[in-house]
Amino acid sequence: MNIKIELTYKTAKGTEAIFVSDEMRVEKAILIAEDLEKTGRAKILSFIDRLENRWTMKELNKYMQGIQTEPHNVTVYFDGGFDLKSKKSGLGCAIYYEQNGKNFRQRINAAVEELETNNEAEYAAFHLGLQEVELLGVHHLPVTFVGDSLVVINQLNGEWPVYEAELSKWIDRIEEQLERLGITPEYEIVSRKKNKEADHLATQALNGIEIRSTVEIDKEK
Incomplete structure (x- = not known):
């Protein structure tokens, strides 16, 4: 916080x-x-x-x-990639959090085929990160969501209007889940270079490489 x-x-x-x-x-x-x-x-x-x-x-x-005994100081890096030729999407998330005085990093990705645009893939990646946060047991805490998608961040924080029906559905789904969990979202836009971990995870998903890991890390990382 x-x-x-x-x-x-x-x-x-x-x-x-x-x-x-x-x-x-x-x-x-x-x-x-x-x-x-x-x-x-x-x-x-x-x-x-x-x-x-x-x-x-x-x-x-x-x-x-x-x-202290629960996951807190949670930051979610998310990124989604869409391959126009194959119509497949890759979703990547890196979640950093603290628990019991230790620092952890969780990496998750997923490949999906039902999406139609890159913006949808970005929203799906955000939603994947939110689902993993719920699985960690995070609730009634602030969570920082970091991404390089201007569309997702600016639409979720209310600065940009939403015209596409599919994106509106994603926003409704995300906001309902945030409210249910009592999570106060804090949004941060970064360059793609600073979001390379989530970007790499999304690319790996597109290439058929599945990642799911949780490790303890040094505070400096």
């Missing part, structure tokens, strides 16, 4: 000012807030999430303690 720190700073002579930090991961925010409190000058300190909900330090620490 990404949050901002808001604090009221008071000088020794009583002058006050309110400061709001850049958005950062919750773990980093807690460390910084604890250090600020040691100065004795941060008189009112709170945290603000992307939904504009406000948290106290006590509430945030309790929340973090409660999710």
Whole structure:
């Protein structure tokens, strides 16, 4: 979860000012807030999430303690490829998450034949990632979805209109599942180069290579 720190700073002579930090991961925010409190000058300190909900330090620490045993800090990279000649689609997803103080990466792909366009393949890849998130047991948490499809990201976040009936069906399916799981989606558009892991998985699916793996990884990765 990404949050901002808001604090009221008071000088020794009583002058006050309110400061709001850049958005950062919750773990980093807690460390910084604890250090600020040691100065004795941060008189009112709170945290603000992307939904504009406000948290106290006590509430945030309790929340973090409660999710440690469950998959959290989940990021899903997705990509879909469509081969016009064969009419086959390849779907690829790489899911990163934390659990019990450890970091994991899950890779999944799938080949499908019932789609008609590359945009449909991109939506199907997103949906595949969402299904895997549900299988992990993730619910009532924020999840970041990362892709290079401007169409999918901008339509899901409401910035672009949807004219195609098939894409509208995908959006309805995805939004219903997000609501049912209580997942707050956070969307991020990246270049294809930065989405090469999911792209490679989608290509492997088109080439008949099936991938499904979960491994523990170093934090730096």
